[in-house]
Amino acid sequence: MRDGGSDAVALSVEGLTRRFGGLVAVDNVSFELPTKRLNAIIGPNGAGKTTLFNLISGEIRADAGRVRVHGQDISGLKPHQIVRRGVSRTLQIKSVFSGLTVAENVRTAVMAHEGLASPFRPAASYRAVSVRVDDLVAQVGLTPHLNTRASALSYGDIALLEIALALANEPKLLLLDEPVCGMGPQETEQAVAKIREIAESVDVVLIEHDMEVVFAVADEIIVMAQGAILARGTPAEISSSPEVQEAYLGAPEEAD
Amino acid sequence: MTAAGISRAAVVVLLAALIAVPLVLPMFGSSFWIDIVAEILIWSLLAASVNLLLGYVGLLSFGQALYFGVGMYGAALSVIHWGVGFWGGLAVGVVAAMVMAAIAGSVAVRLTWHYFAIITVVFSLILYFAAMSAKPLTGGDDGISFSAQSVLTLGGTKFTLADQSVQYYTILLVVAFCYALFALVVRSPLGVRFMAVRENDRRAALVGINVYLTRYTAFVLAGALAGASGALFAFFGRYASASYMFYHVSGEAVVWAIVGGAGSLLGPLFGTGLLIIFREIISAVWEHYLFAVGAITVLVVMFAPRGLAGAWSDLLDVMTRGKPPANVPPSSPSAAPGLPKRAADTTSGG
Numbered sequence: 246m247r248d249g250g251s252d253a254v255a256l257s258v259e260g261l262t263r264r265f266g267g268l269v270a271v272d273n274v275s276f277e278l279p280t281k282r283l284n285a286i287i288g289p290n291g292a293g294k295t296t297l298f299n300l301i302s303g304e305i306r307a308d309a310g311r312v313r314v315h316g317q318d319i320s321g322l323k324p325h326q327i328v329r330r331g332v333s334r335t336l337q338i339k340s341v342f343s344g345l346t347v348a349e350n351v352r353t354a355v356m357a358h359e360g361l362a363s364p365f366r367p368a369a370s371y372r373a374v375s376v377r378v379d380d381l382v383a384q385v386g387l388t389p390h391l392n393t394r395a396s397a398l399s400y401g402d403i404a405l406l407e408i409a410l411a412l413a414n415e416p417k418l419l420l421l422d423e424p425v426c427g428m429g430p431q432e433t434e435q436a437v438a439k440i441r442e443i444a445e446s447v448d449v450v451l452i453e454h455d456m457e458v459v460f461a462v463a464d465e466i467i468v469m470a471q472g473a474i475l476a477r478g479t480p481a482e483i484s485s486s487p488e489v490q491e492a493y494l495g496a497p498e499e500a501d
Numbered sequence: 502m503t504a505a506g507i508s509r510a511a512v513v514v515l516l517a518a519l520i521a522v523p524l525v526l527p528m529f530g531s532s533f534w535i536d537i538v539a540e541i542l543i544w545s546l547l548a549a550s551v552n553l554l555l556g557y558v559g560l561l562s563f564g565q566a567l568y569f570g571v572g573m574y575g576a577a578l579s580v581i582h583w584g585v586g587f588w589g590g591l592a593v594g595v596v597a598a599m600v601m602a603a604i605a606g607s608v609a610v611r612l613t614w615h616y617f618a619i620i621t622v623v624f625s626l627i628l629y630f631a632a633m634s635a636k637p638l639t640g641g642d643d644g645i646s647f648s649a650q651s652v653l654t655l656g657g658t659k660f661t662l663a664d665q666s667v668q669y670y671t672i673l674l675v676v677a678f679c680y681a682l683f684a685l686v687v688r689s690p691l692g693v694r695f696m697a698v699r700e701n702d703r704r705a706a707l708v709g710i711n712v713y714l715t716r717y718t719a720f721v722l723a724g725a726l727a728g729a730s731g732a733l734f735a736f737f738g739r740y741a742s743a744s745y746m747f748y749h750v751s752g753e754a755v756v757w758a759i760v761g762g763a764g765s766l767l768g769p770l771f772g773t774g775l776l777i778i779f780r781e782i783i784s785a786v787w788e789h790y791l792f793a794v795g796a797i798t799v800l801v802v803m804f805a806p807r808g809l810a811g812a813w814s815d816l817l818d819v820m821t822r823g824k825p826p827a828n829v830p831p832s833s834p835s836a837a838p839g840l841p842k843r844a845a846d847t848t849s850g851g
């Protein structure tokens with residue numbers, strides 16, 4: 246928006262609506278996020294944040310509305326088609342291929358991105374893929390665990406592995422659902438540094454409950470409540486908005 | 502020697518032993534056992550078909566006998582009506598089974614878990630009853646029979662399946678070819694997709710894999726394996742019968758695959774071998790030998806959930822513990838598979 250033209254809009258959501266029975270989880274939500282920004286979506290439990298992500302990534306179908314990524318309409322596409330159009334995401338409950346090693350996990354994602362599905366040539370013989378696997382694993386700092394089974398990794402390392410999987414398709418837009426949830430202070434610090442680093446080359450939208458993290462990393466914050474957008478602004482604007490404090494951060498005297 | 506090296510050597514020994522079967526077994530005066538080994542090889546492909554689905558894409562099918570039966574009838578009918586011979590009949594059987602799997606699979610792989618298991622049973626029951634009632638074509642329970650087919654004519658000499666050794670080596674050749682293809686596929690990028698879907702279908706979709714198409718491909722390939730098994734069995738027995746499409750045949754294949762170890766290439770071959778040899782020995786003296794088969798299955802599931810193949814790889818781990826395999830660091834819990842952990846795994850999984 247600030248640079249003008251649709252190229253400068255990373256994500257555009259228009260009238261997005263999803264009902265579950267009588268509950269309107271996401272209620273006619275519209276917004277545009279500019280590129281080169283680290284955007285965060287916050288809101289109390291049940292505000293519709295994860296549903297919004299599920300709608301964008303195609304895992305659930307919208308009742309109404311459109312989603313565009315860098316001007317490209319992805320509404321109604323299947324999750325794997327949306328991934329192939331450059332939208333990646335991580336899940337609130339970290340989701341990797343637990344029975345496979347770190348290298349095998351990332352190899353799977355890289356091969357899927359390259360569209361490789363030959364039934365005959367050995368997977369290990371693709372040199373270019375192996376190089377990218379090593380690069381991605383190094384990028385998230387998991388090289389020492391290259392041949393460790395994902396199920397044997399620490400929680401923080403699983404989260405990093407999931408980020409590596411999400412980066413394998415060279416995303417234009419990366420959706421992170423509570424990336425530091427369940428992490429210790431040290432792991433959180435590392436993950437935040439990693440997210441900042443990634444956001445320099447990829448447009449990132451994150452959902453986060455940890456306010457300290459959100460205010461530290463986000464350029465701009467969208468506050469959701471009851472399926473709708475309550476407020477939007479810089480961290481400073483959001484933290485000083487009485488409306489937000491009342492709906493989300495609690496009564497003013499409790500806020501820090 | 503590394504665990505992988507020992508396993509590779511074991512495969513070579515196995516192949517050598519299988520090649521030696523018609524030469525060695527008659528020395529003990531038991532050419533009967535040559536046919537038993539041939540039968541094990543044939544049925545192991547049906548177990549391999551279950552294994553491809555259960556062990557590699559995570560789908561439990563209780564209906565693979567359907568594709569076995571279609572392969573059987575494809576071979577028998579094309580030999581009887583069109584005179585296509587062994588190789589033609591084998592091809593028709595495999596293709597027919599793949600077509601059947603392509604039709605059933607388009608519905609079945611939309612479902613997972615018990616829904617998938619149930620729909621595979623339903624499909625096989627429908628076709629079983631159809632085949633039973635289409636007596637003029639299929640011969641129903643009695644089946645249809647044909648004569649031993651020729652495999653190869655070499656300089657005026659005809660090699661036919663009537664010769665026990667020719668039949669054995671023909672079966673070994675086809676079965677070995679199927680396993681080689683299986684090995685190739687599961688190591689390929691397609692195999693990588695299979696395992697991604699088995700491990701985590703949601704994440705698989707989120708890295709850009711079409712989960713439905715991947716499961717569908719595996720289902721059709723599994724149909725081909727079951728079809729090859731059925732076609733070979735038709736040539737071996739020189740007949741086809743609708744009774745082989747019944748779901749207890751499917752169930753037996755599931756047991757062979759699980760006892761042998763789903764998710765390993767050759768595990769189901771050993772599961773099939775163990776249980777067929779057991780059947781041949783015990784059924785002669787004890788009519789209710791299936792009780793013992795049930796007991797063996799329960800024991801394997803409880804104490805070696807990854808089957809014979811899992812027990813084998815644990816044994817290799819113990820033998821080569823001095824230098825742990827590169828891909829399993831010493832800190833990994835899977836490097837120290839104690840029995841209590843096993844038991845805990847089983848209970849939490851159930």
